[in-house]
Amino acid sequence: MYQNMIQMKSPFVYGKVASESSFTDREKDCASLVQDFINLTNTIIISPRRWGKSSLVRRAGEEASQKDKHLRVCHLDIFNVRNEDEFYEKLAKTIIQGTSSPFEDFFSTALKYAASLVPTISAGDMVNTIKLEFKVKDFHRNADDILDMAEKIAEEKNLHIVVCIDEFQQIANFSDPLAFQAKLRSHWQLHSRVAYCLYGSRRHMMIEVFSNKERPFYQFGKTIFLKKIDARLWPAFIADKFKGTQKSITQEQCERIVELTDNNPYYIQRLSEEVWNITDDTCHDNYIQEAFETIVQEQADLNLSLTQTLTITQQNLLNAIAHGEKELSSASVIAKYDLKSNVAVQRAKSVLIKMDIIDNFEKRITIEDPIYAYWLREIYFYA
Numbered sequence: 001m002y003q004n005m006i007q008m009k010s011p012f013v014y015g016k017v018a019s020e021s022s023f024t025d026r027e028k029d030c031a032s033l034v035q036d037f038i039n040l041t042n043t044i045i046i047s048p049r050r051w052g053k054s055s056l057v058r059r060a061g062e063e064a065s066q067k068d069k070h071l072r073v074c075h076l077d078i079f080n081v082r083n084e085d086e087f088y089e090k091l092a093k094t095i096i097q098g099t100s101s102p103f104e105d106f107f108s109t110a111l112k113y114a115a116s117l118v119p120t121i122s123a124g125d126m127v128n129t130i131k132l133e134f135k136v137k138d139f140h141r142n143a144d145d146i147l148d149m150a151e152k153i154a155e156e157k158n159l160h161i162v163v164c165i166d167e168f169q170q171i172a173n174f175s176d177p178l179a180f181q182a183k184l185r186s187h188w189q190l191h192s193r194v195a196y197c198l199y200g201s202r203r204h205m206m207i208e209v210f211s212n213k214e215r216p217f218y219q220f221g222k223t224i225f226l227k228k229i230d231a232r233l234w235p236a237f238i239a240d241k242f243k244g245t246q247k248s249i250t251q252e253q254c255e256r257i258v259e260l261t262d263n264n265p266y267y268i269q270r271l272s273e274e275v276w277n278i279t280d281d282t283c284h285d286n287y288i289q290e291a292f293e294t295i296v297q298e299q300a301d302l303n304l305s306l307t308q309t310l311t312i313t314q315q316n317l318l319n320a321i322a323h324g325e326k327e328l329s330s331a332s333v334i335a336k337y338d339l340k341s342n343v344a345v346q347r348a349k350s351v352l353i354k355m356d357i358i359d360n361f362e363k364r365i366t367i368e369d370p371i372y373a374y375w376l377r378e379i380y381f382y383a
């Protein structure tokens, strides 16, 4: 059954942005975000990890710029940006690259809109490519220029611009984050030709930045709580990918994949790939459990290290949730899982929410990562 493993590339995508044929559904979400981009409405997208925020924003950006020829959608990911200085550099670079089409334009645009930018040019990794970089001089003095650069470019070039910033919660880690956020907001709220789409994978931190009345970004834009992709759409998607690579899988087997992964798009694609890898031409029922166990094993070390950072009560609370308990503060659950007291349950719950391990999305407490939930229940706590 392993014969085909190396011959063909898997038709599934995980851990990267899902695009083109690997992107499925989200038609309503996408159409509505496209309209927000065209309307220049500021948007904030919040969801648990790996539900498809980054993929959706990319897709909506492509569609919106196809529909509106005056619209430029610029994407930056600030996951590794550690301070304001780096933020300005990355922002400036992304906006200039996203709005200056012919290459010659690049330097002049940089110099024109922000005298503090020093463009440098070097040979890129591939033949005939050129790498463009910026250094920001005296960024503190020139921050205002950079924060207004998109608006100025949009005015002069008669464009509309949407700036999409992924892992936006990262700004909460800068020194003096509230002053920085206040500065960003004071500029951005005056822009009439530029909108911002802000999103990130740390759900709890994003909610802190945008939903806390005391914070500068409170009510900055329309907040979108992304839902899961409709579970009923996945079997056809999975079966199609198998069929396109001369393999077959039944509807029930596809449904089992969706069920085991709790309809999490990342794990659906990952499990489908693992099943696809071990399927020669026809998928057998036992392949699904086998592939699932492989993924659980692959994640086991990570899950163990994470669990070891937690207190015993936090671990016990996870055990109760993994077993499907709903009344976490009831006397029977407290006794059964050794949770000590209601106060201890509340305390553990709030820490686990802050760590984005559990979620009270749509009034249901769940463990965010379905593989972690399974590992806790079936391996770690299995007596």
Ligand SMILES: Nc1ncnc2c1ncn2[C@@H]1O[C@H](COP(=O)(O)OP(=O)(O)OP(=O)(O)O)[C@@H](O)[C@H]1O
Binding pocket: 013, 014, 015, 016, 017, 018, 022, 023, 024, 025, 026, 047, 048, 049, 050, 051, 052, 053, 054, 055, 056, 200, 201, 202, 229, 265, 266, 267, 269, 270
């Ligand atoms: N619309 C989609 N169609 C098919 N697969 C998808 C879709 N959206 C997401 N996925 C799957 O989920 C994975 C994670 O998607 P993505 O990175 O967009 O999520 P995210 O919410 O940005 O994640 P994170 O919270 O980690 O930043 C993708 O690699 C892909 O496997």
Ligand SMILES: [Mg+2]
Binding pocket: 053, 054, 055, 166, 200, 201
């Ligand atoms: Mg993402």
